[in-house]
Amino acid sequence: MKQFILCGMLLFLLSSCKEKLDPASLNNTKWELTELPGLTLPASAKATLNFADSLKVSGKSFCNSYGGQAEIADNKITVKNVFGTRMFCQETDAAERSYLHALNQVNGAKVKENKLFLLNGDKTLLVFTKTN
Numbered sequence: 001m002k003q004f005i006l007c008g009m010l011l012f013l014l015s016s017c018k019e020k021l022d023p024a025s026l027n028n029t030k031w032e033l034t035e036l037p038g039l040t041l042p043a044s045a046k047a048t049l050n051f052a053d054s055l056k057v058s059g060k061s062f063c064n065s066y067g068g069q070a071e072i073a074d075n076k077i078t079v080k081n082v083f084g085t086r087m088f089c090q091e092t093d094a095a096e097r098s099y100l101h102a103l104n105q106v107n108g109a110k111v112k113e114n115k116l117f118l119l120n121g122d123k124t125l126l127v128f129t130k131t132n
Helices: 002-016 090-105
Strands: 029-035 048-051 056-061 064-073 076-084 108-112 115-120 123-130
Touching: 056 090, 076 090, 076 108, 090 115, 090 123
Parallel strands: none
Antiparallel strands: 029 048, 029 123, 048 056, 056 064, 064 076, 108 115, 115 123
């Protein structure tokens, strides 16, 4: 019985150590996409993600500019109301569509060593490196 209680307390302690996503840590930060798993990033253009006050987001999706609103609740992040310009750039079109699709699937994030990992559950969708 003591072993079960000890295991329960250990699980509780480990789950309470889980990293919390602090909205203030993202405000006024700029990030550059370094990985979009399953896709080779175009060499001719970059994708960026900028968080302003109140978690307003903006950036470049390789060819076009975009914006929207991030929301953090219950240690989960979502990006909503994404809008963007609509120029067509043939060489970055596939990457741009994949990037925006992934951005709309985000429901979690973690920050580790100047890297921002945007997740869907346990799956990494996008990896950014901090630029400021």
